[in-house]
Amino acid sequence: MQRPTVAGLSRLLRKREASSRELVQQCLQEIERHNGDLNAFITVTAEQALTAADAADALLARGEGGPLTGIPFAHKDIFCTRGVRTTCGSKMLEHFVAPYDATVVERMAAAGLVMVGKTNMDEFAMGSSNETSFFGPVRNPWDPERSPGGSSGGSAAAVAAGLVPAATGTDTGGSIRQPAAMTGITGFKPTYGRVSRYGMIAFASSLDQAGIFAASAEDAALLLEVMAGFDPRDSTSADLPVPAYSQEIGASLKGRRIGVPPEFFDAGLDAECGARVREALGVFEQLGAKIVEVSLPHLGLSIPTYYIVAPAECSSNLARFDGVRFGHRAAGVGSLEELYKRTRQEGFGAEVKRRIMTGTYVLSAGYYDAYYLQAQKARRLIAEDFRQAFAAADIIAGPTAPTAAFRLGEKTADPVQMYLNDIYTIAVNLAGLPGISIPCGYAQDLPVGLQLIGPAFGEAAVLNFAHQYQTAADWHRHRIARSGADGLPRMIDVTGSTGRSFSVVGTEMPTGKPRR
Amino acid sequence: MTWEPVIGLEIHAQLATRAKIFSGAATAYGAAPNTQACLVDLGYPGVLPVLNGAAVRMAVKFGLAVGATVARRSVFARKNYFYPDLPKGYQISQYELPIVQGGAVAIALDDGSHKTVRLTRAHLEEDAGKSLHESFHGQSGIDLNRAGTPLLEIVSEPDLRSAKEAAAYMRKIHQLVRYIGICDGNMQEGSFRCDANVSVRAAGAAKLGTRAEIKNLNSFRFLERAILFEIERQIGILEEGGRVVQETRLYDPDRDETRSMRSKEEANDYRYFPDPDLLPLVIDEPFIEQARAELPELPEARAARFVAEFGLATPDAETLTGARETADYFEGVVGALGGREPRLAANWVVGELAAALNRDATAIEASRVDAGALAGLIARIIDQTISGKIAKEVFEAMWAGEGAADEIIARKGLRQITDSGALEQAIDQVIAANPAQLAEFRAGKDKLFGFFVGQVMKATGGKANPAQLNDLLKKKLPG
Numbered sequence: 001m002q003r004p005t006v007a008g009l010s011r012l013l014r015k016r017e018a019s020s021r022e023l024v025q026q027c028l029q030e031i032e033r034h035n036g037d038l039n040a041f042i043t044v045t046a047e048q049a050l051t052a053a054d055a056a057d058a059l060l061a062r063g064e065g066g067p068l069t070g071i072p073f074a075h076k077d078i079f080c081t082r083g084v085r086t087t088c089g090s091k092m093l094e095h096f097v098a099p100y101d102a103t104v105v106e107r108m109a110a111a112g113l114v115m116v117g118k119t120n121m122d123e124f125a126m127g128s129s130n131e132t133s134f135f136g137p138v139r140n141p142w143d144p145e146r147s148p149g150g151s152s153g154g155s156a157a158a159v160a161a162g163l164v165p166a167a168t169g170t171d172t173g174g175s176i177r178q179p180a181a182m183t184g185i186t187g188f189k190p191t192y193g194r195v196s197r198y199g200m201i202a203f204a205s206s207l208d209q210a211g212i213f214a215a216s217a218e219d220a221a222l223l224l225e226v227m228a229g230f231d232p233r234d235s236t237s238a239d240l241p242v243p244a245y246s247q248e249i250g251a252s253l254k255g256r257r258i259g260v261p262p263e264f265f266d267a268g269l270d271a272e273c274g275a276r277v278r279e280a281l282g283v284f285e286q287l288g289a290k291i292v293e294v295s296l297p298h299l300g301l302s303i304p305t306y307y308i309v310a311p312a313e314c315s316s317n318l319a320r321f322d323g324v325r326f327g328h329r330a331a332g333v334g335s336l337e338e339l340y341k342r343t344r345q346e347g348f349g350a351e352v353k354r355r356i357m358t359g360t361y362v363l364s365a366g367y368y369d370a371y372y373l374q375a376q377k378a379r380r381l382i383a384e385d386f387r388q389a390f391a392a393a394d395i396i397a398g399p400t401a402p403t404a405a406f407r408l409g410e411k412t413a414d415p416v417q418m419y420l421n422d423i424y425t426i427a428v429n430l431a432g433l434p435g436i437s438i439p440c441g442y443a444q445d446l447p448v449g450l451q452l453i454g455p456a457f458g459e460a461a462v463l464n465f466a467h468q469y470q471t472a473a474d475w476h477r478h479r480i481a482r483s484g485a486d487g488l489p490r491m492i493d494v495t496g497s498t499g500r501s502f503s504v505v506g507t508e509m510p511t512g513k514p515r516r
Numbered sequence: 517m518t519w520e521p522v523i524g525l526e527i528h529a530q531l532a533t534r535a536k537i538f539s540g541a542a543t544a545y546g547a548a549p550n551t552q553a554c555l556v557d558l559g560y561p562g563v564l565p566v567l568n569g570a571a572v573r574m575a576v577k578f579g580l581a582v583g584a585t586v587a588r589r590s591v592f593a594r595k596n597y598f599y600p601d602l603p604k605g606y607q608i609s610q611y612e613l614p615i616v617q618g619g620a621v622a623i624a625l626d627d628g629s630h631k632t633v634r635l636t637r638a639h640l641e642e643d644a645g646k647s648l649h650e651s652f653h654g655q656s657g658i659d660l661n662r663a664g665t666p667l668l669e670i671v672s673e674p675d676l677r678s679a680k681e682a683a684a685y686m687r688k689i690h691q692l693v694r695y696i697g698i699c700d701g702n703m704q705e706g707s708f709r710c711d712a713n714v715s716v717r718a719a720g721a722a723k724l725g726t727r728a729e730i731k732n733l734n735s736f737r738f739l740e741r742a743i744l745f746e747i748e749r750q751i752g753i754l755e756e757g758g759r760v761v762q763e764t765r766l767y768d769p770d771r772d773e774t775r776s777m778r779s780k781e782e783a784n785d786y787r788y789f790p791d792p793d794l795l796p797l798v799i800d801e802p803f804i805e806q807a808r809a810e811l812p813e814l815p816e817a818r819a820a821r822f823v824a825e826f827g828l829a830t831p832d833a834e835t836l837t838g839a840r841e842t843a844d845y846f847e848g849v850v851g852a853l854g855g856r857e858p859r860l861a862a863n864w865v866v867g868e869l870a871a872a873l874n875r876d877a878t879a880i881e882a883s884r885v886d887a888g889a890l891a892g893l894i895a896r897i898i899d900q901t902i903s904g905k906i907a908k909e910v911f912e913a914m915w916a917g918e919g920a921a922d923e924i925i926a927r928k929g930l931r932q933i934t935d936s937g938a939l940e941q942a943i944d945q946v947i948a949a950n951p952a953q954l955a956e957f958r959a960g961k962d963k964l965f966g967f968f969v970g971q972v973m974k975a976t977g978g979k980a981n982p983a984q985l986n987d988l989l990k991k992k993l994p995g
Contacts, residue, residue, distance in 0.1 A: 080561065316789070
């Protein structure tokens, strides 16, 4: 079977050559067959999905619905879904059922997309390998011994393995682009503020951005049109019209300028990965684009800057997980202090604790100026580098990650080694820019990602370049010819929801006693 | 050794918005626990704050009213600490760049002079919820109805030098926030509360002493008592050669003393940083001008106008402008009288009416005698239908709900005797009945003039026109 695309499935559905129910059932079968190996899904919402599929089919039968009506997909388990648990990959939220839908969830449902489940992820989106998940690591469909990347590893693996044609992700420091690169699919992170963060559980508010995994840039464009747009519930969301991205991807690249920063081709870049990226630049030249050199002199500051800003924000964002109102609560505590300490000790994993502690430290009295304030200055310098680069180029290109997929466990002992994997993606978040990773060949038989970065709100240009590349190269159509490993713990909850109920008193308010 | 107290206040005024500062939940007081807290107030995963523009407009109005700088760009920051009634684990406040910077108010001192008290700043923030420690069998209940209620924290410079001044300043701010309609000032409901920073130093010393902060004072009297106690306490320590410890203290009204809170509370490092969920608050000129246009005439300006326009005495003008409702009522009376006799109207509002309102603990806007009705009564004094004295009787009847002034005057037959024939008759009778007093008066005992006035008044049931009576007596008594 050809890896399914959203655009292709949309055509099938409109021609009534397939029903939404059939597509959803197929996804559910694939999940049933492979999720035990991959561990891409934390929760599968089979019943709900079939109900939604039938509703979509009814619409389609009446000749109604939009281009995405009836298409199955999955949500990263960081997006709050009413009535379906949202775990964020953490024990802290193992049984948490949000009483509301995230804006992204709402919009995709309104477009007729059918959610089949919630995908695995690094705990609270903190990680680059999906190994910090309380629900266990996700395996890379290309090689079960390897990581799919992270933090949106579940979404990436699910799309790469053909379990779903598309899935949402979030990208705080590369959490969409890096796993997309490692699993050989298209992963798109829009401009900061382009997609609402409402209902997306916060890790680092000034960096977090929702985006999409799909088989192609064209699919990403179709899905982004639905996800993007101003949301009055998110003060940081941009009040700008959303272009019809899918209509703009066909433009010719003749005479367009691709900026290539030498900083992206440093000693840390795997030689084979570098070779694939350079070959991809050659394809762009064949398409009529010009390669120009641009410089990002402060790129080296991006990892230290990120590892001050992101933990600082996370230390504050995760303070609400205190055992008082929702989520895990330590049992048999004797005092308030013990409630806090034990709840958080039991509910959070090591990486989350590490970042909370780092963040608390860099914000504390006497250190704020030395760390947080300096990081903000460095952040401005990095953003300024990009601004100047975009004066000379329409798009910036380079590798997504320094290496292809690494082995599970390979970097878990050394957090800094893990952090360094995001060297090419993190600066893009610090500057708030749109970026995409598209497959551009193989290194050591594993997919390599090409990263394209656009100016702020230049999603159309990024998607246009990516799509034009995909008309000239077909890496994105490659299927995985391996079977997964066996004997892994099955972490699948096919019931979907935990059945915890809420009564509504004026505003949404869980009543009754907090769970002990 | 003489000691000089140095006091600065931090006042928390709850802004009178309908919705909370970062969510759409209602701010009304007294609802059942947790019925006015939405997901944003509860700090649920994934929710985000959205600033309520009404709270911003109110803060701007305050800034304009105290002549402060309204920051064109201010920043919301997170104040991080753990407490069960703080759902997010941080309070959204303003730290480095508050919305209102500087400004000043004038307070009246006992000798009638005025003193300027400078403001450091006023910033927007959200209130926390309430922890209820009783009736939960050793557990604590959390009520988050108040969580997210908008507050304006108004910080003064350490310009106050006595408990009395501090109370006068707190009253002044209380009057002002109510006057410009940004806070209901209800202290029982916690809408207006205050922390006092108190220190003492040797008179003439330049350096400030170590301060203690007294938290959560919710009445003017408690503020005054607490500061008095604290000044004495600190002087006592210093005179014994000891040192004042910087700490947070609580005032216990039952024992009239301040006590140290556990110093554990002091160990908080709030780790302020700009809230990344909220963009910097940028205020443009049109927004400020709109707020300015919505501001009522401020008390000082209005009092000055009352003096200039109506010829009122300054103390009366200040009393009348103490609350906007009082000033509005007064102007309503003056308007209904077509501008006649504003001083008489002022006397009635600050006199009889104020006494009646006090007696019945009624707000002026709910007065049983409205401005139009009171003007109806005063009009009868002006046109000499009744005397001022009879008018008091009529007023009481009006207060008791017996109808309008004219009805009561007619029903009770209270029109004063302005018929000089009838009055002369009454005077002649009184003179004839008191020959001894008449003789004494004529022998030079001028004081007896009042006796005759009283007698005639008695004889006419108080209905004699006093001025007319005076004139006639002056003619008749000397013989």
